[in-house]
Amino acid sequence: MFPERTAVVDTTRSPYARLRPIPAGAVRLEGGFWQARRAANTAAGIPQQFDILKARGALENFRRLAAGIEANTEDFVFRDSDLYKWMEAAAYALLDDDPQTAVIRARLDEAIDAVLPAQGADGYLNTYFGNDPSRRFHNIAVDHELYCAGHFIQAAIAHHRVTGERRLLDAAIRFADYLTTVFGPGLRQEPPGHPEIELALVELYRETGERRYLDLAGFFLERIGIADFTRFEGHAVRAAYCAAGATDYFLETGDPRWRDGLERQWDDMVRTKLYVTGGIGGRYRGESVGTAYELPNQRAYAETCAALATIFWNWRLMQIAGEARYADELERTLYNGALAGVSLDGTRYFYVNPLADHGQAEGDPWYPWARREPYQRQTDFPCNCCPPNVERFLASLPGYFASTSDDGLWVHLYDAARIRWRLADGTPFTLTQHTRYPWDGTITLAIEPERAAEFTLYLRIPAWAPAATLTLNGEPAPGAAPQPGRYLALRRTWQPGDRVSLALDMPVTLLEADARVPETRGSVAVQRGPVIYCAEGVDHGGADVRFARLDASTPLVPHFEADLLGGVTVLDGAGWLLADESPPPALYRPRGQRPPDVLRPARLRLVPYYAWANRGPSSMAVWLLLDGSAK
């Protein structure tokens, strides 16, 4: 184990990064919100996923290739990437104390033993296209060869960083070296159809110091033309992976043209194409973000991988200058759009994350095979990209908690955790967070530098906390006025034993969307702390909560329910449900002639959106009509 080296994005020497990584292995989650999620991932999700990948032939594909048996072209062209993502997850999981890690380690070795012998002598590796060079790179735009290569490289880097072993990394280097002989100026020019290789090549440059990997990443990004994009558009996962890779490239090269282009895209995303859950992808067709304000609730696509991709992107944008707006968006997605992608027990997944659902089966007499059972998470999917992606992210999550910079220490995420690392000047420190976040906004931070040291402690004040307060060793901190949506900078000579207590207010907030979003007019989404809430039919006698009305004049009262959904703060309030859910006599009526809906008063209970669909099929709604809006 080499926890020292387990940065998820190693900006240690990146010239255009203000933030430096605190490795995943230096952060220990201690009994709070995320440890439960991560434990389920390690103990159940990752082991199960290996069995699924095996059953789907992901290892067998490599063994066939190594044995010279004809490639399995019946499988998805991107199947290898599922296994690579799982390998990355498994590597990070080894940082855990869980007794399952021994099993995971054995399975990881089994996977590596299957993968490596399949690699061609020239470094190429892909089980779909095999090792006949004449079959390679026929259709860069669709064949996912570079995408798979990227995931291979990322897995290899993670494996090397966690275990110190080189055999996977060396294979990745051989593959990357091969790619530099195929693509580049004077060579093949086509841009990758599914970005991912760019992220991997920049990280491989960081890992090896070999400039040619960075240059190849830059070549691909130039060919895509991302620096000149004016909008964030098209396939959601690809768009966000590409932007993340371009941000990596900027962190190493600093060309302002890239940053401007990325800023335009980020701006377009958060101002016109982002769900309140942090999900992206308003359109099933092409798995696309669609056009501005195209954010249907029930027909949200909001692929789990896309939510993860924006986390990857926001994390990289944060590295540039430590801007809290990126951390705010990262947190929004983390607790909502991304976390909804996995069940509480860590074994079932959503690919698509709607913001409303009727909770029933959907039939089509003409496509009986397309019948949709009531919407629930599944253990896997034919196109199984999301489950191992969630798994690798949860396994690496400790690496997203904090950073250093030349002048100090940054805390991005709040949860019960202990961080042991060193300041830029080498001073070792321990930072311990005591908190019940996200259910309670009080965070006590114990700062233990090995010796007194002057530095700035940057604490993120989320944009949703309008009235945060802070004490230092029990006293008001001079000059420390928390501002929402900023990092609070506390510069002083920190002594072992210093205590900071941050109280983030967590008002229950009713959010409105811009009026240009067609579906949310007259409705509100409810947020408390970083958590977006929803109503579920199961809490309302099976009523269709899509048609619930919220009484805005009755407060929504937070209440922690230890035995519900793994322990959640629910919000109890009042409103109305439809007294009669049968269809209206007429769908369209002259204005003023529409009979008011017949409503029945009801207690309403809201639960965290991420926890929905853990209690069987049920209707669900994030956006709730306000009482006066549409009765």
Place this chain on the structure above:
Amino acid sequence: MFPERTAVVDTTRSPYARLRPIPAGAVRLEGGFWQARRAANTAAGIPQQFDILKARGALENFRRLAAGIEANTEDFVFRDSDLYKWMEAAAYALLDDDPQTAVIRARLDEAIDAVLPAQGADGYLNTYFGNDPSRRFHNIAVDHELYCAGHFIQAAIAHHRVTGERRLLDAAIRFADYLTTVFGPGLRQEPPGHPEIELALVELYRETGERRYLDLAGFFLERIGIADFTRFEGHAVRAAYCAAGATDYFLETGDPRWRDGLERQWDDMVRTKLYVTGGIGGRYRGESVGTAYELPNQRAYAETCAALATIFWNWRLMQIAGEARYADELERTLYNGALAGVSLDGTRYFYVNPLADHGQAEGDPWYPWARREPYQRQTDFPCNCCPPNVERFLASLPGYFASTSDDGLWVHLYDAARIRWRLADGTPFTLTQHTRYPWDGTITLAIEPERAAEFTLYLRIPAWAPAATLTLNGEPAPGAAPQPGRYLALRRTWQPGDRVSLALDMPVTLLEADARVPETRGSVAVQRGPVIYCAEGVDHGGADVRFARLDASTPLVPHFEADLLGGVTVLDGAGWLLADESPPPALYRPRGQRPPDVLRPARLRLVPYYAWANRGPSSMAVWLLLDGSAK
């Protein structure tokens, strides 16, 4: 020419039909709204479509098959049906006076000469599957063989009825006879995956009197199980074709189980899944009607074929008892959702009919081939089902104007027209409509029975006309109180020279949708007479009219513009446009903290929805926010 026999649905002897057809050939459109549409169809659309079908190889496919050349399995499996629909259109177009009819006749003969030699000795005919019996009917659910057969039979019946020739009809009979040897009790049991054959077989039964065709239609419908359906769901075109075929079957057999099932489906459609334009299909995926209230505007699918399919269905439902509710829905779709499918000049078509559009190109850097140019009608589509479907419908439209029954004469549609036919007792009559409908609600009907005759004149009073009035020979008609959404029954002894003047009031009506439709809250659609209106950016300096606000306190004033869009009544009113269309600073804000949109007062002009996108790319919106709703 045999105009006597050109019923579009021949219920002359149907035991469970109250209405009897007045053939298309007995109705002459005279210089009004529909003649212009129909003339463009005959003079331009139908000839152009033949060239397109030829260019796409639709005729060549038959010639290859006849010549024993291998079948063209590169083409769509349903390509033959495009040609058959065109042949049906061409046959009905021959009823016109247009000089193009000679050309159309020659091309129709060319098509028939290509098709007939390809038919197998056993009667089977399909260019995709060829004449090797071992290739047939492998996958009934997806292969469209029965769908193509249905269109062949329909084309053959139309050709026979219009021209009196038998060669196409005889071929259709051979094909149908063959089908009776393949499907049925004790034979193949699979239901057709795309209904259409059912309509054709019932009509072939009506044409030939051969019960086995009716029985086979019933067998297919029983296998589909439509009588037991509780909802209208799935693929929109299939669902409506199936329901139309089942209605035909009911008209012949009278089993109340069928009528109950159809009533449930119709009810579900009009109360939960119908656009205000009469379009159906809220979901791109599976071209499906989606779930209740799933009616997005910009992402409406609302296929032109689906609108036509509901017209076919409503027409058949009308035959049962002459219920005006079906005629109201037929008219809604006719003037709006269906007519929008073709350009004013008859040569360009929509497959998908959105109710809002941004008027711009849509890009996807990852799928450059999926780039969407600004949304405009096209001359054809790779899957070219809609254009010839519109063409056959417009060509046959005169057959939808009026009916007889044992007790009288029914007028369903209003337009300048002359109808020469006979009452149930054989008395010849001429009925002439003078009107500027749909722009003006005054219709003068001249009734000229050859001799005085007692019968009931049934005049449709549309549901949108709350205060219609009527005079008979210039005097108030005793006992004749028009009721909206009913047929007004005028029973008397009619004399040659009698004149009825019907004044349908055409208030400008703001329609609201049920609050359960997510996208239309706070918005209204505007209707005058049967016409649904929209705003187009081209009339508003290029503004994005999706974000326009209508001032409900300023009347929308109708004004006929002879030189605009072929002559339309526009509605001029007032409201606001966004002063700044750039994205909002934040997409989500705490309730009460959202800054009001900055609006600029503007004159608003509404044009008929069917006529949108005839003046170049432009934003468009049917549903308009009301001033007070979302500022």
